[in-house]
Amino acid sequence: MVFDFHYVITSFITAVHYIPVTLALSLIPLFIGIVFGTLIAVCRKFRIRFIAPLADIIIPVVKGIPLVLHLFIMNFLILKPFDLLAQYYAWADVIRFMDKVYIAIIAISIYAVIIISETMRSALMSVSEGQYEACYSVGLTRWQALRRVVLPQVFPVAIPVLGNNLIGLIKGSSVVYLITVVDVMNGALTTAQINYRFLEAYIAAALIYWGICLLTERLFAVWENHMKKYQLGSAKNNLRQEVL
Amino acid sequence: MIELKNVHKAFGKNTVLKGINLKVNKGEVVVILGPSGSGKTTLLRCINFLESADDGELIIGDTKVDFKNATSKEILAVRRRTAMVFQNYNLFNNMNAIENVMEGLVTGRKMPIGRAREIAKQALDKVGLKDKYEAYPLQLSGGQQQRVGIARAIALNPDVILFDEPTSALDPELVGEVLSVMQAVAKEGITMIVVTHEMSFAMDIAQHIIFMADGNIVEEGSPKDIFTNPKEKRTKQFLERILPRWNYSI
Amino acid sequence: MGSLFDIRLVFEYFPLIFSRFPITLLIVVVAIGAGLVLGLFIALVRMRKVLLLNQFAILYVSFVRGTPIIVQLFIIYYGFPLLLEQVGIDITQWEKIYFVLVTYGLNNAAFMSEIIRSAISSVPDGQREAAYSVGLSRWQALRRVILPQAFLNAFPVFGTRVVNTFESTSLAFTLGILDMVGQAQAIGSRTYHELEGYVVLAIIFIAISMILEKLFVHAEKRFIQQRR
Numbered sequence: 001m002v003f004d005f006h007y008v009i010t011s012f013i014t015a016v017h018y019i020p021v022t023l024a025l026s027l028i029p030l031f032i033g034i035v036f037g038t039l040i041a042v043c044r045k046f047r048i049r050f051i052a053p054l055a056d057i058i059i060p061v062v063k064g065i066p067l068v069l070h071l072f073i074m075n076f077l078i079l080k081p082f083d084l085l086a087q088y089y090a091w092a093d094v095i096r097f098m099d100k101v102y103i104a105i106i107a108i109s110i111y112a113v114i115i116i117s118e119t120m121r122s123a124l125m126s127v128s129e130g131q132y133e134a135c136y137s138v139g140l141t142r143w144q145a146l147r148r149v150v151l152p153q154v155f156p157v158a159i160p161v162l163g164n165n166l167i168g169l170i171k172g173s174s175v176v177y178l179i180t181v182v183d184v185m186n187g188a189l190t191t192a193q194i195n196y197r198f199l200e201a202y203i204a205a206a207l208i209y210w211g212i213c214l215l216t217e218r219l220f221a222v223w224e225n226h227m228k229k230y231q232l233g234s235a236k237n238n239l240r241q242e243v244l
Numbered sequence: 245m246i247e248l249k250n251v252h253k254a255f256g257k258n259t260v261l262k263g264i265n266l267k268v269n270k271g272e273v274v275v276i277l278g279p280s281g282s283g284k285t286t287l288l289r290c291i292n293f294l295e296s297a298d299d300g301e302l303i304i305g306d307t308k309v310d311f312k313n314a315t316s317k318e319i320l321a322v323r324r325r326t327a328m329v330f331q332n333y334n335l336f337n338n339m340n341a342i343e344n345v346m347e348g349l350v351t352g353r354k355m356p357i358g359r360a361r362e363i364a365k366q367a368l369d370k371v372g373l374k375d376k377y378e379a380y381p382l383q384l385s386g387g388q389q390q391r392v393g394i395a396r397a398i399a400l401n402p403d404v405i406l407f408d409e410p411t412s413a414l415d416p417e418l419v420g421e422v423l424s425v426m427q428a429v430a431k432e433g434i435t436m437i438v439v440t441h442e443m444s445f446a447m448d449i450a451q452h453i454i455f456m457a458d459g460n461i462v463e464e465g466s467p468k469d470i471f472t473n474p475k476e477k478r479t480k481q482f483l484e485r486i487l488p489r490w491n492y493s494i
Numbered sequence: 495m496g497s498l499f500d501i502r503l504v505f506e507y508f509p510l511i512f513s514r515f516p517i518t519l520l521i522v523v524v525a526i527g528a529g530l531v532l533g534l535f536i537a538l539v540r541m542r543k544v545l546l547l548n549q550f551a552i553l554y555v556s557f558v559r560g561t562p563i564i565v566q567l568f569i570i571y572y573g574f575p576l577l578l579e580q581v582g583i584d585i586t587q588w589e590k591i592y593f594v595l596v597t598y599g600l601n602n603a604a605f606m607s608e609i610i611r612s613a614i615s616s617v618p619d620g621q622r623e624a625a626y627s628v629g630l631s632r633w634q635a636l637r638r639v640i641l642p643q644a645f646l647n648a649f650p651v652f653g654t655r656v657v658n659t660f661e662s663t664s665l666a667f668t669l670g671i672l673d674m675v676g677q678a679q680a681i682g683s684r685t686y687h688e689l690e691g692y693v694v695l696a697i698i699f700i701a702i703s704m705i706l707e708k709l710f711v712h713a714e715k716r717f718i719q720q721r722r
Contacts, residue, residue: 003576064700066664068675073692080498080689133294134334138348138400139324148351152338167560174562175665185565199572206561206569213560 007197011188011204019208021101025173025183028105030166033112038151038159040113041120046142059114067111067172074107075100075179092132104176108169115165123158124150156227163220166211174209184208245270245435246291251300251311253286255306260286261297262459268404268452271433275446277470278456279482284439287456288406291437292326293319305403327397331409333389335381341368341392342377345399353400363364368392371425387418388412391425398429405429407438443487447471455479503690507681511694517591517673521598521663526656528599533606540611550606558604563597567669570597594666598659605655614640615646621648646717654711657703664699672699 001040040059043051127150178188185205192201246268253261260283263285276284289295290311291302297311304325309318327348335344340381345364366376371391381389389462390410397405410426411419411455423445430436430449440446446453453470455463455478463476471487474480536555539547558566567694571593617640625635632658667676678695682688 003573060704061700064661064703065696066661066699068664069692069696069699073689073696076689076692084498107562112446128334130330130332130334131336134328134330134336135347136294136323137292137326137328137330137406138396139320139352140348141320144351148347149338151600171560171562175562178668185562199509199569199576202565202572206557206565209565210557215558 003199004197005200006208007191007195007200008204009193011201012195012207014191015184015188015201015204015208015240018182019212021182021187022170022173022184022209024101025111025176025181026166026169027231029109029112030116030162034162036113037116037118038120040117041124042146044121045124053115053146054088056176059117062110063113065111066110068175068178070111071104071107071163071175071179072121075103078103078106093145100181101176104173104179108173111168111172112165113153113163115168116162119158119161119165120154123154123161127153141187142161151196156224159220159224159227162222163217166220167216170212170216171209173210174205245272245305246437248287249290249299249301249303251290251302253283253295255264255296257392260366260459261290264459264461266454266461267429268435268437269312272452273430273436273450274438274452274454275450275467276437276439276454276456277441277446277482278462282456283459284456285408288328288408288437288439290322292328294328295340320491324400325402325403326406327400327402327404328408329390329393329397329410331382331413333386333393333413335389335392335396337381340378340380340386341373341395341444344381344392345396348396348400363399364395367395370398370428371395372421385418386431387421390414390422394422394425396427398434400480403438404435407436407440409441411440420449441486455482457482499685499689499693501690503685503687504693507678507694508697509692511674511677511680511714512698514672514674514677517671518660518666520591521594522656522660522665522674524595525598525602525659528595528605529602529659532599532603533610536607537601537610538613540607541614544646555607558601561609563601564665564668566601567594567597567665571669573681589672590669590671594669594671598663598666599617599663602655602659606640609643609648609655611649613644613651616647617643649714649717650710653707653714656710657706660703660706664695 039229040051040055044055046052131149131153132145135149138195140148173183174185176183177189180186188201188208189198192198246265246266248266251261251264253259264283264287266477276287278284280494286295286426290297293314296314300311302309302311302322304322307318307325309322313393313398314322319437326340328442335341336347339347342364345367346357349360349363349429350357365377368374371394373391373395375386376384376388376474379388381392384392386452391472393410394405407426411422414422419442423442426436426438427449438445438450450467453465454461455474455476457478463474470479471483474483536551539551540549572592574593574596575584575588579583621639621643622635624710625639630638663673664675666673667679672680674695678688678691682691
């Protein structure tokens with residue numbers, strides 16, 4: 001079989017329709033990850049009772065689990081009980097009508113919370129102890145210090161890494177085809193299932209992912225510069241964190 | 245006015261403060277001298293609970309706090325009656341000069357923004373930064389940053405301002421501008437406790453000198469007493485080392 | 495039927511799945527080795543701004559960083575034979591594991607080149623100038639002065655990359671090779687007890703990545719101590 005660019009375009013056009021799915025699979029987990037990840041990081045920083053020691057144990061452990069395993073385990077835990085019930089009551093194919101996209105979002109979100117909590121933890125460490133002390137010295141409470149002084153300095157530092165985290169989530173979300181969710185990757189493959197042009201389909205998917213990732217990178221760079229307006233001179237020299 | 249009673253502090257096995265008793269009257273400028281590691285900075289940081297002392301008592305105005313079991317409410321109350329000027333300035337990097345000065349008033353004391361801004365402007369004018377209201381810390385020189393730090397402290401109108409080696413991170417040519425601002429603050433009758441190595445400031449401005457070594461107050465008295473007629477051997481040794489020329493010129 | 499999770503099966507499956515660990519290890523070792531060599535080459539091409547090669551390197555790194563490794567796996571699997579066919583080499587009989595190794599090696603080269611590049615640029619210019627001033631050639635300066643320092647700077651990030659590579663091997667099974675994940679899948683679909691296999695996998699992945707992390711932290715401390 002000879003490579004035919006024509007089929008890339010066919011696949012590309014089909015797959016483009018599933019960009020919203022891929023974005024949902026990465027942006028929703030990103031948002032959940034930022035909220036809960038920041039919360040966890042702050043609790044660990046302030047050594048909040050029970051939560052901090054618990055997070056100290058759980059985060060490094062769960063961090064070792066690859067995304068695809070999160071997905072498989074979540075898929076099993078949510079589907080299997082339904083499956084058994086369905087068999088028991090002889091419901092016809094309940095599962096086939098259930099949208100697995102929610103399972104995927106839950107699994108990716110758990111993964112995102114863990115990763116982003118580590119991002120926020122190291123970003124929190126970039127703010128010197130002196131900033132907290134200055135807050136306390138003018139009579140701010142711990143939470144006021146966090147809200148008014150520390151977090152506004154943490155986010156500019158965290159943004160480029162969060163951008164990398166998001167790119168990791170976008171690329172990582174392609175594993176959802178393994179549980180039959182139709183995203184960009186799976187969308188591109190639907191045409192290949194008919195014409196057997198797999199190489200062309202994968203190249204089409206690659207082009208779309210590449211485009212989304214480049215755009216994400218650009219957007220985060222712009223956002224970063226915007227946030228760093230007052231941190232003159234400190235914008236350079238950040239050793240780029242790498243992405244999975 | 246401010247009184248410390250029997251303050252003890254240890255970091256692990258290392259005892260830093262071994263029962264400090266100290267009294268500072270209203271409007272007094274007290275300078276704490278001593279070799280590095282003598283515990284002077286730790287003592288200063290215990291006064292506003294940046295370090296928590298292991299034992300002892302703090303009386304500030306009509307508030308009395310036991311170091312051993314201070315509640316977070318008491319700590320906050322003490323912090324709202326004190327202010328501090330840091331060695332490394334520690335200006336809020338995400339705020340410009342005037343926001344730095346307003347922060348304690350607006351967020352800490354819930355003062356209306358308009359009034360806080362007026363007070364902040366006055367404070368910045370006082371330290372000679374009338375044209376730098378909108379400047380961010382990284383746009384300012386070390387001396388200017390430290391002057392904002394001082395403005396941030398005086399704007400709070402605290403019972404006492406704690407100065408933690410305010411000039412030791414500065415380039416030599418910038419020390420003068422900060423010292424003269426501190427002198428002006430002293431003249432206004434604000435209570436100051438100053439840890440410093442600037443002997444000229446100690447001699448000219450201080451009303452009371454405290455000499456510390458190894459976690460104890462070795463000697464205290466007026467600048468004249470301490471500098472011209474030190475009684476303790478450790479004080480003499482310290483002054484000889486830090487002021488060799490002074491030693492010969494007398 | 496009935497029970498969702500049987501702890502005895504975890505013990506039963508563990509040796510079956512762990513016996514495939516050498517395949518995972520092979521992927522990681524090849525990926526890191528090839529990644530380092532190719533990555534250094536790409537980094538040098540980019541730093542010396544070699545005409546055309548530089549532009550190609552930029553595109554290559556961007557593509558690898560911007561696309562999922564699963565997509566890369568399949569592009570190599572379907573595309574590599576076509577490409578080599580043009581120059582008269584027939585690899586259609588290759589086993590799938592070779593395509594996996596090629597993909598992970600090429601993938602890592604891109605990431606490694608970025609790590610190496612930022613590590614080299616983190617060495618102050620004065621070091622290079624000092625090396626030239628005592629008469630070292632460009633290559634000598636790189637080998638004797640720049641790279642040893644760059645290596646220390648890059649070491650923590652390098653460690654993260656190794657751990658990430660190890661974790662990303664969890665996707666190699668999608669091509670149909672029987673590594674740890676592939677084995678767990680096979681057992682799962684045979685017995686309908688998938689969860690136990692996943693738990694075994696989770697345990698192995700957690701343990702190995704923690705061990706790797708500890709090793710790198712330890713090694714880093716040793717390197718820094720030797721320096722003093």
